Amino acid sequence: xxxxxxxxxxxxxxxxxxxxxxxxxxxxxxxxxxxxxxxxxxxxxxxxxxxxxxxxxxxxxxxxxxxxxxxxxxxxxxxxxxxxxxxxxxxxxxxxxxxxxxxxxxxxxxxxxxxxxxxxxxxxxxxxxxxxxxxxxxxxxxxxxxxxxxxxxxxxxxxxxxxxxxxxxxxxxxxxxxxxxxxxxxxxxxxxxxxx
Ligand SMILES: Cc1cc2nc3c(=O)[nH]c(=O)nc-3n(C[C@H](O)[C@H](O)[C@H](O)COP(=O)(O)O)c2cc1C
Numbered sequence: 001x002x003x004x005x006x007x008x009x010x011x012x013x014x015x016x017x018x019x020x021x022x023x024x025x026x027x028x029x030x031x032x033x034x035x036x037x038x039x040x041x042x043x044x045x046x047x048x049x050x051x052x053x054x055x056x057x058x059x060x061x062x063x064x065x066x067x068x069x070x071x072x073x074x075x076x077x078x079x080x081x082x083x084x085x086x087x088x089x090x091x092x093x094x095x096x097x098x099x100x101x102x103x104x105x106x107x108x109x110x111x112x113x114x115x116x117x118x119x120x121x122x123x124x125x126x127x128x129x130x131x132x133x134x135x136x137x138x139x140x141x142x143x144x145x146x147x148x149x150x151x152x153x154x155x156x157x158x159x160x161x162x163x164x165x166x167x168x169x170x171x172x173x174x175x176x177x178x179x180x181x182x183x184x185x186x187x188x189x190x191x192x193x194x195x196x
Pocket of ligand 1: 083158183
């Protein structure tokens, strides 16, 4: 088994960062035998739970589907082909859902923003615990909504693959190549609109 050298995936940061931020990256090669315990899943959800949100509304909901279950098959079936090609080895697929309207039907302006923070918290906790995550926007949202009976106001925003690192050599090309491609970001200057 060819495990990618994780140190080579660390972010080449321009300023010192805490370890999970440096170490987090989005692999596609997952160990198809690794499983997540109930406690591990509980910890991941707990991390999401403690994210900040506008007015503390906490408009995030999750579907946790462990590999080998009908739920996993349903989520995997709804992924785009370019994600199906690798995500089948993840220990779990987590569907990240935003509650985009309130009880009166009014839109929750910050729902997707808040969900994103919760998913980021979950990803960093996973990284800290020796797991990896890979978020996906390539899926059929209507298909997921139907499969899990999501009502109006519950919107699937992303799906996260979670698991242990696996054999990069088992990935099809060009994914094998992308697994070890240099990591890059825009320069800091480009992010700044103003800094006084
Ligand atoms: C909202 C969102 C959607 C994404 N969609 C996909 C996807 O459908 N397929 C995929 O392989 N990666 C997807 N990614 C992963 C990004 O490509 C990845 O995070 C980015 O290239 C930076 O790499 P890093 O996470 O390793 O730093 C997505 C990431 C986010 C946050």
